[in-house]
Amino acid sequence: MTRPLVRRNRLARGARPLKIVVTGPFAAGKTSLIQTISEVAVVGTERVISDETRSRKETTTVAMDFGRVSLSNGLSLLLFGTPGQRRFEVMWEVLSDGMIGFVLLVNGADERSAAEAARQLAQFREYADVPFVVGVTHLDEPGMDAERTLASVRDRLDVGPETEVVPCDPRSREDVKDVMLRILFGVLRRLEPVAATP
């Protein structure tokens, strides 16, 4: 669909807030991550699940989660969580518009999650060439070998060593800060290729 493009005077419209998208398969922890770091209650669009995936999760995001992180220096970051179920993927491109980077969450305790994440990763790379971090969740479940799971996820995603695949407990503020910083440093590296490491 086409639509008119209306260019406005920048002074008239102000600067665009920057956003990071949180994506990943169903039940990877996207909503939890946003809830952990956002200082506003998440504008969630969860609905009760009515299909066979209900056995894994009672509700799912059908449009998006929205959170905001206000920083002490007056800036703010917006976080958008995508719907996890494939049938709602029409929202992915909408939410990825204008993102400066994205977090791809993978449920390390669910083998199907990495396979689905690989498909999502390919899709998001088509939307925009921006830094991303892979956060592996559910590593604290009994019997999990974190290192082996991280390596397995990396293999399933078929990403190179330049891609950061890190443990991420979406309920941990420090873990969430860590993935956000990794993305921001990734952006900084793009802007000044010889500098910027976390």
Place this chain on the structure above:
Amino acid sequence: MLTGTLDDFTLADVLRLVAGARRTGDLAVTRDGGAGTLRFRDGAVSGAVPRYERRHPAASPAGAVEDLAFDLMRWGRGEFTWTPGASPPAGPETAVDVDDLLREVTRRLDELAQIRTLVPSEDAVLAMAPQPPEGAVQINITPAEWRVLVLVDGHRTAAGVAAAAGLDDLEGMRLLYGLAAAGLVAATRSADDAAEPPPPVSDDAPEEDDAPEAAIEPEAPAPEEAAHPEAPAPEAAIEPEAPAPEPAIEADASESETPAEAEEPDPFLAELAAEPASPFDTVPPAPHEAPAVDRSTAARELAGLFDDVDAPPGFERMAVAASPRPPAAPRRVEDDDQVTRGLISRLIDGVKGL
């Protein structure tokens, strides 16, 4: 043969039931705004016979099935007739899975619901905005948009504009929506001066209650306001969930179809004619959840994310995602002129201080 109305259960329910029972036959449907026959072979839709030719017929049999199903499901009341048994094919056959078909129709209905937030119905009359969008320094429109824009005269209905431009209603409304979202046109009234409400939305999309009246404000909204999904919350466009698959009707699924059996009371027809209990009970819409924050504030922030375009979140890209994407290099973050080293450095400092 069985005839029934679509008052008690939806067309989607009937389609799922036919699919679940893997039946072969013709489902003729007549609704307020459309009519035609969907042909089934072993539970898959094998063809479509619309009563009225579309202005732009689909290029493929599967596309024709989707078009007819959409036409039939976008309207309210109607009747159907089920005729078991294979009919001579009217053209090339296809095999469209009913769940896939319902997903596609739901997507189109979602899109239509979003369109109706600014173009309330095919009968809506649109006029050009008296002023350019606030702050606009340049307006780019495509040739297709131009052909539509010049037909917006304050008298023609949306359907009239589409017809004059040689477009299907939906395609015309899509373009009009884009123009309205950009603040270039606005719906002023319906053709009969709102004496009659817009055509009822089918029960097949029960959540498609996007309050079209709210979008027919006489004053043209400023672009920023138009970008705010005031009537539809951000999730409104996606709220109608794809219909959940219906369990197969095991009792009928294994039955073969022979002429002799056709004379017998068909258990499938009996079930179809029975009180619409569980097979026809669609998943009830989830109750609307009250937002935890001021939604208008959130919407303003959301609108700001779309840079210098004014689409409410969720609309334009939905359509783009459904159509073939022209090959293009992905946008690079380093090409974004608002992303600067200084800004990112400050963001890093801010996040570290959380």
